[in-house]
Amino acid sequence: MISFSSKAPMGNRFRGRIMDITLTSAVRNNVLTLQMIGDQQSVIQNRLSTGKKVNSALDDPRNFFQASSLNNRANDLGRRLDGMGLAIKTIEAADKGITALTRIAENMAAVSKQAADSNSAAERATLLAQFNELRTQMINVARDSGFNGTNLLAAQNLTVAFNEDATSTMSVTAVSWVAADPAGVPAGADWGDADLAVGAAAIATSATAVNNAIGSLRTQAAAFGTSLTTVKVREEFTKGMMNTLKGGADGLVLADQNEEAANLLALNTRQQLSQQALSLAAQSEQSILRLFG
Known part of the structure; x- marks a missing residue:
């Protein structure tokens, strides 16, 4: 560029103006090529730094919004995944409770068997106290x-949502074993009656209730086990679906680092060639000056 900077009064009106400069076709083409290469280098360097070929809707509106939709659904499923994890722990807690209740009920069955074999009202009364204490622990x-x-185990039902809009759910029906008769076992009574026959009948009633309770506990454990398996299957399915959604979103916006690095290397080479070509074009103009030397 050449600018007028004369201090003469008549030249003040030209101060700051730029002369029109005419470039040769070869020089202009090389300058344009260098500008285009610089723009492309900037784009590729941004892709390499962010790891994405689509960073905003301006880069590719279709892929950008489609990837956003897939990521949003994956995030929604992630929140459901947290709920499934809590549901699994809730069912597992109930299952551990049933396991403990079953062991207590088996001890109660042993106590009632010992009482049935005893012919002492006093011993039966002692065993009755043990029986009712075990029932309290239940x-x-x-x-x-x-x-x-x-x-x-306290009549608090559980509902688990599996998809993002909660249209796919599963309900786990609770039982109420914290009331007067846990698992259907009433408090024992009259074991130590002076009439041994009356005591034997009362013991038999308690033994039958305990045996029925053990059956109920095993049945309920199987029901909870089925629910637990279902939730775990849906949890694994949801994890796989999230990976699929995120993989699809990444395929729409992520850049191939190897390809972009190769493109940048090729652009650097082209830039060096264009700079050399520009230098040669300028030299051809300078050769004209030598004619006036």
């Missing part, structure tokens, strides 16, 4: 089998 265990505010 209630306590059932009360302590909750997780995250939900206890499937």
